Amino acid sequence: MNDYETTDHGKSTALVPASGDGHDLLPASLITDTDQFENPGLPPHVHRAADDDPAAAKRAERQVATMFALSMLAALVFVVSYFAVSDEATFFFPGIGRAKTQNVILGLSLGFSIFLIGIGAVHWAKTLMSDEEIVEERHLQASTGEQRAKAVSVVNEGVDSTHLTRRPLLKYSLGGALGLFALPLGLQVAGSLGPVTVEELKHTIWDPKDNGGKPIRLMRDPEMTPIRFDEVTTGSVFHVMPETLQKYLDEGKHVLEAKAKAAVILIRLDPDLIKVQKAKDWGVDGVVAYSKICTHVGCAVGLYEQQTHHLLCPCHQSTFDLTEDCAVIFGPAKRPLPQLKITVDDAGYLVAPEGFAEPVGPSFWERAR
Amino acid sequence: MSTVNETRPADALRAGDRQADERASASKPLGGVAGWLDDRLGAAKGVSFLAKKVFPDHWSFMLGEIAMYSMIVCLLTGAFLTFWFIPSASPVVYDGSYVPLQGVTMSDAYRSTLGISFDIRGGLLIRQIHHWAALVFIVAVFVHMARVFFTGAFRKPREINWVFGTILSMLACIEGFAGYSLPDDLLSGTGIRAMNGFVQSVPVIGSYMSYFIFGGAFPGEAIIPRLYSAHVLLIPAILVGLFTAHILLVFLHKHTQFPGPGRTNNNVVGYPLMPVYIAKAGGFFFIVFGVIALISAVVTINPIWAYGPYDPSPITAGSQPDWYMGFADGALRLLPGFLEFETFGFTWSMNIFPGSILLLPIMWGIIGAYPFLEAWVTGDKREHHLLDRPRNNATRTAIGVAGITMYVVLFFAAGNDLMAIKLHLSINDITQSLRVLFFIGPPIAFWITKRICLSLQRADRQKVLHGRETGTIWRYADGRFEEIHAPLTPEERWVLVQHESLEPLQLTAAKDANGVDSPVARKERIRAKFSNFYFRDRVAPPTPTELEAAHHAHEAHAEPAAPHEAIEPAGVGQERETIKADRQRD
Numbered sequence: 001m002n003d004y005e006t007t008d009h010g011k012s013t014a015l016v017p018a019s020g021d022g023h024d025l026l027p028a029s030l031i032t033d034t035d036q037f038e039n040p041g042l043p044p045h046v047h048r049a050a051d052d053d054p055a056a057a058k059r060a061e062r063q064v065a066t067m068f069a070l071s072m073l074a075a076l077v078f079v080v081s082y083f084a085v086s087d088e089a090t091f092f093f094p095g096i097g098r099a100k101t102q103n104v105i106l107g108l109s110l111g112f113s114i115f116l117i118g119i120g121a122v123h124w125a126k127t128l129m130s131d132e133e134i135v136e137e138r139h140l141q142a143s144t145g146e147q148r149a150k151a152v153s154v155v156n157e158g159v160d161s162t163h164l165t166r167r168p169l170l171k172y173s174l175g176g177a178l179g180l181f182a183l184p185l186g187l188q189v190a191g192s193l194g195p196v197t198v199e200e201l202k203h204t205i206w207d208p209k210d211n212g213g214k215p216i217r218l219m220r221d222p223e224m225t226p227i228r229f230d231e232v233t234t235g236s237v238f239h240v241m242p243e244t245l246q247k248y249l250d251e252g253k254h255v256l257e258a259k260a261k262a263a264v265i266l267i268r269l270d271p272d273l274i275k276v277q278k279a280k281d282w283g284v285d286g287v288v289a290y291s292k293i294c295t296h297v298g299c300a301v302g303l304y305e306q307q308t309h310h311l312l313c314p315c316h317q318s319t320f321d322l323t324e325d326c327a328v329i330f331g332p333a334k335r336p337l338p339q340l341k342i343t344v345d346d347a348g349y350l351v352a353p354e355g356f357a358e359p360v361g362p363s364f365w366e367r368a369r
Numbered sequence: 370m371s372t373v374n375e376t377r378p379a380d381a382l383r384a385g386d387r388q389a390d391e392r393a394s395a396s397k398p399l400g401g402v403a404g405w406l407d408d409r410l411g412a413a414k415g416v417s418f419l420a421k422k423v424f425p426d427h428w429s430f431m432l433g434e435i436a437m438y439s440m441i442v443c444l445l446t447g448a449f450l451t452f453w454f455i456p457s458a459s460p461v462v463y464d465g466s467y468v469p470l471q472g473v474t475m476s477d478a479y480r481s482t483l484g485i486s487f488d489i490r491g492g493l494l495i496r497q498i499h500h501w502a503a504l505v506f507i508v509a510v511f512v513h514m515a516r517v518f519f520t521g522a523f524r525k526p527r528e529i530n531w532v533f534g535t536i537l538s539m540l541a542c543i544e545g546f547a548g549y550s551l552p553d554d555l556l557s558g559t560g561i562r563a564m565n566g567f568v569q570s571v572p573v574i575g576s577y578m579s580y581f582i583f584g585g586a587f588p589g590e591a592i593i594p595r596l597y598s599a600h601v602l603l604i605p606a607i608l609v610g611l612f613t614a615h616i617l618l619v620f621l622h623k624h625t626q627f628p629g630p631g632r633t634n635n636n637v638v639g640y641p642l643m644p645v646y647i648a649k650a651g652g653f654f655f656i657v658f659g660v661i662a663l664i665s666a667v668v669t670i671n672p673i674w675a676y677g678p679y680d681p682s683p684i685t686a687g688s689q690p691d692w693y694m695g696f697a698d699g700a701l702r703l704l705p706g707f708l709e710f711e712t713f714g715f716t717w718s719m720n721i722f723p724g725s726i727l728l729l730p731i732m733w734g735i736i737g738a739y740p741f742l743e744a745w746v747t748g749d750k751r752e753h754h755l756l757d758r759p760r761n762n763a764t765r766t767a768i769g770v771a772g773i774t775m776y777v778v779l780f781f782a783a784g785n786d787l788m789a790i791k792l793h794l795s796i797n798d799i800t801q802s803l804r805v806l807f808f809i810g811p812p813i814a815f816w817i818t819k820r821i822c823l824s825l826q827r828a829d830r831q832k833v834l835h836g837r838e839t840g841t842i843w844r845y846a847d848g849r850f851e852e853i854h855a856p857l858t859p860e861e862r863w864v865l866v867q868h869e870s871l872e873p874l875q876l877t878a879a880k881d882a883n884g885v886d887s888p889v890a891r892k893e894r895i896r897a898k899f900s901n902f903y904f905r906d907r908v909a910p911p912t913p914t915e916l917e918a919a920h921h922a923h924e925a926h927a928e929p930a931a932p933h934e935a936i937e938p939a940g941v942g943q944e945r946e947t948i949k950a951d952r953q954r955d
Contacts (some may be wrong), residue, residue, distance in 0.1 A: 035912035037866045040859035042631030042638065083491060087466070096667055100493065107494045107666020115659025121652030129645050136423040137638045138623055138754055141526040183527055194584045194591070198576035201569075201586075221682050237937040239682060252460055260562070260681035292682065297566025297701070297721060298587075299559055300684040314686045315563055316702045317786055317796055330797050332720050333711035362566035363718040364576045368711055 003349055031055040042133065050127045061126035069118035069221070074113035081105045087285050200303040204261045206340060206355040215351035217243040218266060218289065218342065227360070229344045237304050238266040240289065242352065252315050263292040263300060264340055266350070269309060269322060276325040287350070289340040290326050291360040294318055296333035298362045311337070334363070420643035424650075425626035429516045434650060436509035438657040440612065442502040447601065449495045456597030458553065458590035467674055475553075475678030476591045482552040482673055497557050497665035503545050504670070505661055507693045510538045514736075519768050520756035522625045523740040524749070530618040535737040536610050538730065540604055542693045547600040549671065553593055556671075558679025559688050561592060565724035570718035588679070627756050628867045630860040634755050687787060692780075699782030700724030703804050746899040748874060753943040760829075761868040763822035766905040770818040771811035778807045819906065826908040829865040833857060833911045834919035866910045874900040 049056035081102070088099035143151070157177030164171050206216055218228045221239040224246060232238065242262050248255045271286035279288060290311070294301050299315035309322040310329070326337040338356050347349045359367050399407055407413045424430075457477040463470050465480065466488045483493035513532060517523055523531035546564075550557045565587045569575045584591025623637045632638050640646055661789040676685065690698050701724040710721040743765065744750075781788070782803045789796035814916075836854030843851050876890055876897050911919075 035914045037863065037913055039633060039867070040630045043860045053863075060386050066735060081453040083500060086486075087490065088608075093667065099667065102490065103493050103497070106491050107497075107521035107662055110494070111659050111662030111664075111666055113659075114655050114662055116655075116657055118652040118655030121648045121655065125645050125648035125652065129648060130379075131640070131645075133424045133631075133638050134421075134641050135631070136421075136623065138635050138637060141622065143751060146585070168594055176620050189580065195580060195587075198580055201576060208870050222680075241682070254586075254678070255460070256588050256681055260587050263682040296706075297725075299563060299688065300682055302684040314688050314786070315559065317800065318706070330800075331925075332704050334706040334708050334718075334720055362569050363709060363716045363721070364569040364579075365571075365715055366574055366576060367716045369714045 025041050027173075031344060037164060042135075045132060046356065048127065048131065053129075062122045062125070064128075067116045067123065071113045071120065072117035074109045074116065078106055078109035078113060083295070118240050177235040181208055198364075198366065202359040202367075204242075204360055205248075205258050206242050206262060206352055208353065208355060210244045215343070215345060215353040216355075217353060218264070218350040219243055219245070222261070225269075226349045228348050229287065230348065231266045231285060232266065232312055232350070233285065234268050234270060235306055236268055239292070239302075240264040240266045256276075260298075261293060264289050265292040265304070265311070266342075267299065267304060267322060273309065273323045274325075279325040279339060284340075284342055284344055284350070287342065288322065289342050289350075289352070290320075291356065292323075292337075293361040294333060295328075295335040295337060296331070296362060301337065326367045374830070386662060396726060420641065422623075422642045422646075423618065423637050423639045424624050424642065424646050425632075425637055425639035427627055429520075429651060431514050432509055432513035434653055435657055436506055437612070437616075438654045439502045439506040439509060439661065440608070441654070442498060442658050442661055443506060444605065444609075445888050446451035446495050446502065447605075447881055450499055451601060453485045453489055454478070454597075456551065458588070458593040470674065470677070473678060474887060476593065478553040479673070479678045482554070483571065485934050486674060494662075494665060497668075497670050498662055500549070500670045501665050501668075501774055502661050503548060504692065505657075507541050507545055510534075510541050511693075514538055515769070515773070518739075519759040519766055520625070520627075520757055521753065521762060521765065524753040525744065525841050527618070527622055527625075528740040528744070530615060530622070531740050532616070533611050533615045535733055537608065537615065539733045540608050540611070542729075544604045544608060545599060545691055546694055547596045547604065550596050551600060552671075552673045553595065553679050554673035555671075555676040555679050555683065556688060558588065558681075560587065560677075560690055562578045562681065562696075564725075567721060570721035572715075572717055572722065575718075583894075586903050586940065588681070591834055625754050625756050628758070628941065629866055630827040631865045633813065634753065636755070689787075691785060695783035696776050696779040697725060697728055699785075699803075700728055702782045702785055703779070703807060705804075707935060713827060743950070746896065747871060748896075748900075749871075755867075756852060756866075758868065760822040760825040761870075763819045763826070763906065767815040767819040771815040774810045774814035775807065778803055778810050782807075823908055830911050832864055833865050834916055837861075868910055870907050870909045871904045872907065873897070873904040 029121055033350075046314065048140070050291055051057075051059045062146050081340055083101045084347050085100060087104055090098050091101050093104060127329070128141060142148075145219075159165060160177040171294050187345075208214060208216060210216075218238075218240045221241040224241065226243070227238055227240070241259065241264070241367040245262060248258045266287065266289045268287045271280060271283075274280045274283070274286065282288070291302050292302070294315065296313065296316055299313050301311050301313045301318075301320065303314055304314040305312065311320040311322060312318075313320075313331070313333070314340050315335065318333035319329050320326040320333075321329045324336075325339065328334065338360050341353050341354050342350050342352050398404075399413060404414075430498060455477045459477050460474050461477050461480050463475055463480050463483065463600075464471050465471070465483055465488055467483055470483065482496075485496050487493070498570050517531065517534070546560070550561050565579055565583065568579045568582060572579055579587065582592070582595070583589045584595070624639070625633050626637055626639065629638075677683070689695070701721065704720045704724045706720050708723075709721075710719070757765075782800070784795055785799045785803065788794065788799055836856045839853045839855050841853045843853055845851065872895055
């Protein structure tokens with residue numbers, strides 16, 4: 001019997017079941033004098049075909065053996081096709097499409113060789129192995145009071161022999177040492193994981209200082225060719241990288257880190273559509289450039305809807321309105337996309353003279369400081 | 370225990386059944402290798418204990434097995450993949466056999482993943498088995514968790530194992546995220562980029578955390594090796610350790626069982642490990658592995674070659690994480706932007722932080738704490754080895770369904786763009802609706818579920834009192850029609866009547882003899898309220914007396930005297946009165 005409390009928590013006198021029948025917290029099933037159905041005991045055992053009929057048992061044996069045999073066959077098919085099927089072969093798999101022959105044949109043969117072992121074993125268990133249910137008794141999980149008392153006394157004896165209780169100096173010094181032992185290890189790993197140059201988050205390679213103070217040309221991404229103002233027709237969209245990225249590409253170092261903050265999208269609208277004077281001023285005759293890094297969590301805001309002049313981030317659907325200086329009109333982002341001030345240089349190419357006026361990309365704690 | 374029949378104990382053996390302890394067969398003495406081993410290990414004692422271990426049968430008990438086996442498949446195929454995968458973000462120029470990407474600069478991780486897919490024979494198959502097994506693993510973990518929840522298998526003494534399982538399920542999701550980020554393709558790179566945004570949104574320390582995780586500015590070259598070490602070493606070590614503890618506790622506690630004739634809280638009825646469960650469970654491993662391999666043979670998963678290498682500038686429409694991260698992604702899509710604000714120049718990204726970083730510990734924290742909350746409300750300190758039928762604990766089932774509803778709303782929110790495209794709806798409308806649904810969906814689901822559970826309980830009552838509907842209509846000599854109900858056998862009936870129907874706990878005297886508020890009463894007032902919430906609506910299982918009364922009523926209305934009773938059988942109204950009376954009493 002284990003239908004009772006294992007630890008004496010004391011009877012709660014404040015709460016009783018609604019019926020208030022005095023059986024504190026005990027459900028009806030434990031109250032012997034109530035009106036209850038009785039457990040009828042295990043149902044009669046029903047024999048299977050293979051239990052009584054030797055022919056059925058023989059049939060089951062053959063079925064199991066057939067599955068194991070087919071499994072062996074499938075394994076051999078795998079071995080043969082591993083060598084026989086060429087790497088390039090493809091075929092049309094009905095309902096699936098064009099498939100790589102090697103993957104399909106290897107996968108099916110491997111799958112069947114494994115699957116059939118399982119099916120065979122389960123069929124064996126269900127038809128031939130004993131299906132008499134066995135009853136195992138449960139015992140109370142908790143130790144008996146005696147066992148508990150013994151455990152307590154053993155532990156106490158051990159503690160006593162260490163003098164911990166009588167010599168507090170040992171206790172406190174050990175506590176201190178154990179408390180601090182992880183500090184060097186923790187400091188090493190946490191301290192060396194990365195630099196603390198978080199001010200970098202506010203910097204992009206559009207900063208003219210990176211270009212000797214000269215305005216930075218807008219380049220097509222990924223071709224890295226400069227963009228002439230007269231090439232930007234109304235409605236067209238350019239994915240843009242700064243001229244300064246070339247240095248990183250040439251060196252083959254920190255390219256992605258530079259691109260991660262420098263990506264810009266350049267669009268030409270009808271200037272009359274732009275409702276914000278600053279946005280007009282920072283562009284050239286309706287040509288405007290905005291950071292392509294979403295102010296939500298930093299995905300590239302790559303979808304431009306030409307009819308509505310909306311920029312949409314495909315990650316979490318933040319929507320920015322180009323006519324409103326890229327203000328957020330829907331979705332989880334809070335801040336507008338930062339605008340990049342652009343002009344046209346003497347050769348007729350688009351350039352950015354000042355870099356971004358605010359940090360680009362997702363928010364961070366020190367962003368506005 | 371009242372369920373024990375005086376004349377025939379509930380777990381009485383039938384003629385021919387063998388008691389577990391008596392199964393030692395006429396044995397041969399140990400010899401050969403087995404004897405050699407036992408001389409050194411004394412393993413025979415353990416073997417005989419394990420071999421006769423009894424496991425009860427139910428299809429839903431296989432859900433945990435699916436999780437276990439797909440995890441093993443992941444470990445196996447994952448070990449294979451490490452032979453060819455290079456966890457490095459160093460840029461290289463691709464020169465492999467996949468023509469469209471030849472000459473493209475990419476990370477070594479991406480190149481080696483392309484190599485596994487195109488240049489290693491059978492490599493694509495192993496990669497796909499690994500990915501499919503991971504997806505199956507996490508599905509199985511969650512469904513297994515739902516089974517344990519709805520049947521109340523988390524109750525004493527299994528609360529610790531529930532907590533282990535909770536941690537396992539969270540680690541499984543993180544492990545999956547780390548894994549699918551490793552190939553460094555455009556899709557997974559975008560996922561890491563978003564993760565960087567999540568980390569940066571943490572108040573005060575976010576920027577530093579981002580620099581620590583990425584070893585500098587995003588993306589850097591440190592993140593791939595670090596994710597690799599987490600994916601193949603750190604998390605699997607914890608997963609396997611906790612999983613072992615999880616299984617050991619199942620052995621220690623013995624498996625729970627569904628109620629049924631002969632099954633009591635004090636026994637476990639089923640088949641022995643040797644040979645039946647060795648064959649069934651062992652065979653099931655091969656079935657799970659085989660099915661995953663068959664799926665991997667024909668259904669492409671994560672075609673990284675189609676996405677291209679990661680670059681922060683391009684992006685694909687419909688960027689979505691693997692399914693198990695969908696709920697967090699959905700939360701981010703639903704959180705409105707106005708939640709971000711600044712104080713003293715510091716930015717609080719409350720449009721990101723709660724949905725990305727906080728959501729996981731909160732969700733899994735609530736799940737892990739649930740058994741303790743419920744035990745506190747019910748005041749139940751007993752061990753439970755018999756499972757609840759979900760309908761018999763209507764409030765718990767309703768809470769579970771409400772939680773799942775919340776999860777599903779977030780999950781669908783992660784597909785708001787796809788729904789908009791496929792259903793030709795406005796994405797703004799979908800998002801707004803889901804925002805509303807997140808708050809009103811769970812209470813509605815709670816109410817509906819609870820009503821369904823109570824109706825099912827009433828239907829069970831009806832069935833016990835009036836028998837099973839046979840579908841046979843009798844026409845009497847006086848022209849009356851009646852459907853014949855067949856009485857249930859005691860075995861059929863037992864499943865419907867065995868449960869205990871808990872009553873709400875009520876406060877005793879809130880004041881003591883001197884009219885002073887009892888401090889205990891104040892403390893327990895909240896608990897009484899919760900108890901009322903849980904057990905206010907209850908349908909008591911029928912008693913033999915009620916069954917007897919129903920029989921008499923049937924006999925009475927079998928006579929042609931009472932035509933109106935043919936429409937509503939006697940007993941129904943009476944039972945409703947009982948429930949009403951119960952409610953009024955609260």
